[in-house]
Amino acid sequence: MKRILVIDDAATVRLYHREILEKAGYQVAEAINGLEALEKIEEAPFDLYLVDINMPKLDGYGFLRALRQREMPQAPAIMISTESSDSDRQAALVAGANLYILKPTRPEHLLPYVQSLLGEWQRT
């Protein structure tokens, strides 16, 4: 079973994404900020990261930069944000995100991205 780490300081957002992803058959873990996420990946790497931008202690950019500098198997990351400007999108991709999508997410939009990045997506 593929493992996904949901990183967001808002408990409701984490729970929402957990429910969507678990219903789709993924194993989900949560972190409340980038620092906690870095601790979790020390225990075991994940197959995909769902990352918010604005978080206390270590934001999504900081987490991705730290993740991408580590000598470990790398996994795709989707950055999820309320901010729609080009500079936010660009900063996310430069930091190491594979995809940048806007909140609020919808299951029918999020899951194909997740499946695609995990190499599971097939055109029907």
Added chain:
Amino acid sequence: MGLKKGKPTPETDIPGERHQARDLDGLLQALHADEPMARRWAARDLAAHPEATADLVKQLRREPENSVRQVILSSLTNIGNEAAIQGLIDCLYLEDAMLRNAAIDVLKELPDQVAPFMGRLLQDPDPDVRIFAVDVLESLRHPRVEEWLIEVISQDAHVNVCATAVDLLGEVGSDQAKTALLSLKQRFADEPYIQFAADLALKRIEADGA
């Protein structure tokens, strides 16, 4: 054995450090020095000079070194006057995402000083600024927090502003938020996240009231 008299030890010989006088004029001059270390020291010492707020804000917006930016933000936090808060709020409109997020983090640490700006921030034309304002409410110990949140979910047209407010209402909301939450669900009937978050908030309010 007698002690040899050596050259007097200079106060500092680290390049860029404290070459300027440490009075306000000297510090302001050092804030624009070429060496980042000189700017860093000046920014740190200017925390004791509220009259330097405008210069610190100006330098923050053009400062290329992250370490200097952090010190400027820290000094503005320590100063915490109206001009410092306004300068940080102005950063919320910048395209520079890193600086904007750094300013948000600092403002969240100053809820009492940000409170007088809250009414205006919640009405700002930029939805990202309104989202930030709702975020700050989380750390604001103010009797009007629930009332502000109810106003947001009742009136704001932007889904993410309402989504942020409804998250917080799930934590601080009481019975008086229920009608507004039910109306929000109707207003955003095709947004799964709003349905999820509003239902969760209603459940928590019910549980708290039981």
